[in-house]
Amino acid sequence: MRAMNALIYDIRFQFRHGFYAVYVLVSALYVLLLYYVSPDYKERTALLLTFSDPGAIGLILAGGIVLLEKDQGVHDSLFVTPLRLHEYLLAKALSIAAISTVSAWGIQVCAIGLPAAPVPFTLGVLLTSALFTLLSIGIVARARSINGFIWLSQLYSLPLAVPLLGLFQIGPSSLYRIFPTQGSLVLLGAAHEQVMIEEYLYALVVLSMGVAAAYGWAYRSFERRVLARIGKGADLT
């Protein structure tokens, strides 16, 4: 129940601050862009866009939200309520994954058509979004300013972009299979091409392991660097 309330609060917060409105415009722009892309490259471009934008939306936005909460001293009062840290993290990951999913489906359906495999596609968006959101929370626990956070987030997320090289047939494809985001590309790619069941399982396992690792890291970072400082007032450093 507490997690549900936190989730509803986060969705309302994001709606009030214009995230949904902005993503309607951004998604419309991508649909327009895909309209002009040659049919030979359309599906690959859609995959690239879905991964790097609706998929990775949480990388910047989640950190921005947490940084604002830190500045306003929201955590001081939030964590004296019965709300647990894992409920807080879950609400952040799910609320941002909701925007990612709506946006990814909007781009896919309007620019290309219904995904060939809707369930793997949706799971791919949800898990990719959660991965980047949790990574972002781990990073923002280490940042003091918004610009410092943006720079750190690019640095930390760079390794996750490595499997994109495989989309252009650069380097041995087996090398990319250890990256959780290779799982994202397989699941998102299921929107356009048939994928073997073993490949689905591999993608789900590697991506879920990535999400679990990011969750553990975000939890520990938040606990040590944010919660441990509660009671010292708003972070104005």
Place this chain on the structure above:
Amino acid sequence: MMNARALLRNDIRQMLKDPMLLASVIGPLAVFVFVRYLFRPLSVWVEERYAFDMMSHAEFAAMLLLTVIPLLAGVMTGLLMLDERDENLIAYFAVTPLTRKGYYRYRLLLPSGLACLMSAVYLLFGGIVDVRVEMLYPLLLTSAEAPCIALFLAAFAANKVEGLALSKLCGLLFVGPVLVFFVPGPWQAVGIILPTYWPSESYLQAASGESGLAAVTFGIGAAYHMLLLYIADRAFAKRMD
């Protein structure tokens, strides 16, 4: 002047501590290095692999990448101003001899100057398009975009979270060069509302030998940029009052 110098000294110190400020210099330099040293080898690789001639779109690439420089400086400054506003630092600056006006002037002049300098280096030494005197048109117009973006973010975002959401919309600026180079005649009219349409259009006209038309386009573009700057400045002043 002395007061602004103190703020500049502080910013240089901050630049070493805050990696994003450093990125405002390194980012455009990275764009320059990419264009100067990597664009040609990359285009050879792409042509061999995908039979696509990137060099035939060199002017488009040059204008598209030029858009990145003021965008980086503008977004960075806008977010910095929002950060300082969220932390009530602007109120502190306002009661120092710097004054609130001096603070804004300094905050906006720095990104414009940086964007102008970096854009000039990029255009003069990038080496993928011919250097011509009309390059001043895109150079001046794009330099005016950095303060526009910064003010737009600071004026229309209530806090840094909204600033981040709005900065996503700045991606729309990349549509300007795309419209100029790829979209046929009448549809280009859609682009006139985008500030980034004007630098690319004036450059393309100059490159096709239509110097007079390029000068007129630059004039209209300059007036439009001034108007946008005025609107953003009014909106920002209103929010602060």
